[in-house]
Amino acid sequence: MVPVFGGCYSPIMIRKFDMGTALLLIDVQIGVDDLSHWGGVMGRRNNPDAEKKMLELLTKWRTLGFPVAFTQHDSVESNSPLKLNLPTGRQKPGFEIQTGDIAVTKNVNNGFIGTSLQDDLNGCGVNRLVVVGFFTNMCVEATVRMAGNLGYDTYLVPECCATTNRLGPDGFDYDPEVIHTITVANLHGEFCTSLSPYVAEGLLSGDNIDLNRVQGNE
Numbered sequence: 412m413v414p415v416f417g418g419c420y421s422p423i424m425i426r427k428f429d430m431g432t433a434l435l436l437i438d439v440q441i442g443v444d445d446l447s448h449w450g451g452v453m454g455r456r457n458n459p460d461a462e463k464k465m466l467e468l469l470t471k472w473r474t475l476g477f478p479v480a481f482t483q484h485d486s487v488e489s490n491s492p493l494k495l496n497l498p499t500g501r502q503k504p505g506f507e508i509q510t511g512d513i514a515v516t517k518n519v520n521n522g523f524i525g526t527s528l529q530d531d532l533n534g535c536g537v538n539r540l541v542v543v544g545f546f547t548n549m550c551v552e553a554t555v556r557m558a559g560n561l562g563y564d565t566y567l568v569p570e571c572c573a574t575t576n577r578l579g580p581d582g583f584d585y586d587p588e589v590i591h592t593i594t595v596a597n598l599h600g601e602f603c604t605s606l607s608p609y610v611a612e613g614l615l616s617g618d619n620i621d622l623n624r625v626q627g628n629e
């Protein structure tokens with residue numbers, strides 16, 4: 412069940428996903444596995460099953476012929492593993508971009524900034540987004556916030572996302588699961604509605620009258 416915060420939102424049933432709903436995969440590239448780059452010498456990530464669950468959702472999405480969109484990060488930072496001219500910039504196995512997919516290249520942490528993503532989605536009649544990928548607190552978060560602000564009916568599947576530990580300015584090592592969980596809490600009920608993979612897959616075949624859509628600012 413998706414929680415509803417203290418009666419702050421009017422219940423809105425979540426309708427079946429359809430051809431106007433795109434699965435948006437953020438930066439599913441090999442370079443996200445360079446944990447020492449992202450988290451230092453003790454680099455580590457949460458949610459080791461994220462790719463498996465993401466691929467299961469993607470497969471079902473493709474079977475139905477629903478829109479699929481990708482962002483790929485092509486960093487301007489000299490030491491980043493997320494550069495398209497490096498082997499680490501390639502898509503992870505199983506997440507190759509196919510003919511007919513929407514695909515944009517970005518060099519900032521927001522899939523809409525400096526790209527054609529909004530025009531491409533609108534051109535395909537997409538008004539709902541289901542967002543998955545890397546990293547929860549970076550490009551996923553920035554893109555979800557923008558999607559909500561742009562008026563897309565936005566959903567996040569946290570079990571299909573992951574992040575790494577982060578070192579604070581004081582050197583404190585923040586655990587990736589803590590960062591992931593707090594990021595989801597910040598986004599849910601304001602910029603998007605958070606769903607489990609099971610619920611997201613169920614919405615491919617029918618409405619869910621037991622869930623509330625809780626996106627704010629509308």
